[in-house]
Amino acid sequence: MAKAKKVTKSDISVREALKLYREMLLIRRFEEKAGQLYGMGKIGGFCHLYIGQEAVATAVKSVQEPQDTVITAYRNHGHVLLYGVAPKAVMAEMTGRVTGCSKGKGGSMHMFSLAQNFYGGHGIVGAQVSLGTGLGFAHRYKKDNGVCIAYMGDGAADQGQVAESYNMAALWALPVLYIVENNRYSMGTSTQRHAAGEFYRRGEGFGIPGEQVDGQDIVPLRKVVKQALDYVRSGEGPYILEVMTYRYRGHSMSDPAKYRTKDEVSAYKDGKDPIAQIKKLMLGALKIKETDIKEIDKEIKAIVTEAAEFAQASPEPDPSELWTDIFIPVEQSKETEHAS
Numbered sequence: 001m002a003k004a005k006k007v008t009k010s011d012i013s014v015r016e017a018l019k020l021y022r023e024m025l026l027i028r029r030f031e032e033k034a035g036q037l038y039g040m041g042k043i044g045g046f047c048h049l050y051i052g053q054e055a056v057a058t059a060v061k062s063v064q065e066p067q068d069t070v071i072t073a074y075r076n077h078g079h080v081l082l083y084g085v086a087p088k089a090v091m092a093e094m095t096g097r098v099t100g101c102s103k104g105k106g107g108s109m110h111m112f113s114l115a116q117n118f119y120g121g122h123g124i125v126g127a128q129v130s131l132g133t134g135l136g137f138a139h140r141y142k143k144d145n146g147v148c149i150a151y152m153g154d155g156a157a158d159q160g161q162v163a164e165s166y167n168m169a170a171l172w173a174l175p176v177l178y179i180v181e182n183n184r185y186s187m188g189t190s191t192q193r194h195a196a197g198e199f200y201r202r203g204e205g206f207g208i209p210g211e212q213v214d215g216q217d218i219v220p221l222r223k224v225v226k227q228a229l230d231y232v233r234s235g236e237g238p239y240i241l242e243v244m245t246y247r248y249r250g251h252s253m254s255d256p257a258k259y260r261t262k263d264e265v266s267a268y269k270d271g272k273d274p275i276a277q278i279k280k281l282m283l284g285a286l287k288i289k290e291t292d293i294k295e296i297d298k299e300i301k302a303i304v305t306e307a308a309e310f311a312q313a314s315p316e317p318d319p320s321e322l323w324t325d326i327f328i329p330v331e332q333s334k335e336t337e338h339a340s
Helices: 014-039 054-063 077-082 087-094 127-142 160-171 218-236 262-271 274-283 290-313 319-323 330-339
Strands: 069-071 148-153 176-182 210-214 239-244
Touching (some): 014 054, 014 077, 014 274, 014 290, 054 077, 054 274, 069 127, 127 148, 127 176, 160 176, 210 218, 218 239, 218 274
Parallel strands (some): 069 148, 148 176, 176 239
């Protein structure tokens, strides 16, 4: 694992720290509110929260380039918030309302922001890795100097299609940064029980280098991600980054997470919380006033409250919506064909 050095004022600006803190806090408060709505029966189906892992996606977003593409699994609410979808539209989607970002049809697990090259949100375990490899191929084909950032969990990393993706990415030197968000428990089984070896070394047989890094301290994490992206962007081929993180809640809202102790969870919350760590830096080395931080807290609380109220006040889709967004009309198909 990359050893984290003591963070100093020169590692991050006040402006950057405030932005990262705001983004992580938005994810945290949004997910907490989503958990409340799920408990009230306002959100149906599965609901996978990102609480505890906020630093990972936030760090990546802060150092990637505009042309880069991103794809992830179903624990995607935090990601889609980072990539420009309004919190109101995300919460409305989770509650199945027509004002949601997918008109209430995608729900918790299927969200996109193609305007910012965020390709979802996928419910099939490991499928996003193969799709991400295809996005990497598209970058190479278009020669746009872009990188696909393909996230997976430690459970998905055991999927056979992941190894197949590594093979093709290495064979064609595709610009893909594979990020394994190792929160240690897959669906409910610890990595010690389901995974042999370390995930960042899974590409060695294909000639893909990798690295393991702490995912709870966002400032040094950003540096490692930037170095990995630079490596891939330089034309060297894919790279695997195993980010050690931790989810505070169960795999989904229906998981009581009895497979781990309360002391273990408390140890992460008290000593390795990503938001608490950057807040400590802000108050210490960066000399940011606590009143400024409280203003951000107040702003985020209002945004999340408004999102929840908007979602619950929005109507459900009309039954006729079952027949929309399925097929391309023949006329439109012909127009597209002629245009090409």
